[in-house]
Amino acid sequence: AQSVSQHNHHVILSEAASLELGCNYSYGGTVNLFWYVQYPGQHLQLLLKYFSGDPLVKGIKGFEAEFIKSKFSFNLRKPSVQWSDTAEYFCAVNSMNTGFQKLVFGTGTRLLVSP
Amino acid sequence: NAGVTQTPKFRVLKTGQSMTLLCAQDMNHEYMYWYRQDPGMGLRLIHYSVGEGTTAKGEVPDGYNVSRLKKQNFLLGLESAAPSQTSVYFCASRPLDRVSGRVGYEQYFGPGTRLTVT
Numbered sequence: 141a142q143s144v145s146q147h148n149h150h151v152i153l154s155e156a157a158s159l160e161l162g163c164n165y166s167y168g169g170t171v172n173l174f175w176y177v178q179y180p181g182q183h184l185q186l187l188l189k190y191f192s193g194d195p196l197v198k199g200i201k202g203f204e205a206e207f208i209k210s211k212f213s214f215n216l217r218k219p220s221v222q223w224s225d226t227a228e229y230f231c232a233v234n235s236m237n238t239g240f241q242k243l244v245f246g247t248g249t250r251l252l253v254s255p
Numbered sequence: 256n257a258g259v260t261q262t263p264k265f266r267v268l269k270t271g272q273s274m275t276l277l278c279a280q281d282m283n284h285e286y287m288y289w290y291r292q293d294p295g296m297g298l299r300l301i302h303y304s305v306g307e308g309t310t311a312k313g314e315v316p317d318g319y320n321v322s323r324l325k326k327q328n329f330l331l332g333l334e335s336a337a338p339s340q341t342s343v344y345f346c347a348s349r350p351l352d353r354v355s356g357r358v359g360y361e362q363y364f365g366p367g368t369r370l371t372v373t
Contacts, residue, residue, distance in 0.1 A: 186361055245290075245297040
């Protein structure tokens with residue numbers, strides 16, 4: 141079965157530090173990749189997505205992610221985090237083997253940014 | 256547009272009670288989904304629907320039933336609640352895939368329902 145791994149469960153950073161959150165998936169065929177963010181007490185919002193084309197994807201709030209097909213990875217990055225980036229971040233994948241109908245989520249990374 | 260809405264926002268049940276969670280979307284989306292979110296486990300798919308009148312099982316369907324009688328609504332039922340069903344439940348919807356540009360794969364989420372079963 142397809143799986144998504146987020147190796148960092150908790151990350152603590154100071155403001156202005158750089159961020160990189162790892163995401164690896166197990167499926168080798170065509171995939172669509174997503175990063176969602178969940179601010180405290182809120183629902184999931186889309187940060188960015190990759191369908192095809194340029195593997196470096198830019199999203200909202202200064203986030204970007206790079207799709208590296210050979211490594212089955214889609215890591216999320218931000219050069220300088222802010223206190224308001226404190227949230228939980230989820231990587232998600234859908235793939236051709238499920239007809240792109242279902243998203244598989246990672247277990248999430250909880251980011252705490254201290255002022 | 257309200258997007259995806261869920262009712263109720265909070266609910267406390269006793270073991271064995273039943274309830275229905277309602278998800279509504281006003282975006283004319285064909286696909287709808289129910290997830291549960293538990294600490295350290297991310298979101299897990301309970302059931303989903305690819306169109307009015309159709310439903311399918313997800314990753315963790317046991318103890319839940321669903322119905323999609325109208326395109327805009329997707330109901331999640333718990334017939335006999337158990338403490339293991341204490342969770343936050345999210346509904347999501349997605350438009351039908353389009354041939355060109357592969358648009359439509361993004362899911363839009365509702366605000367969630369926090370359910371506690373005692």
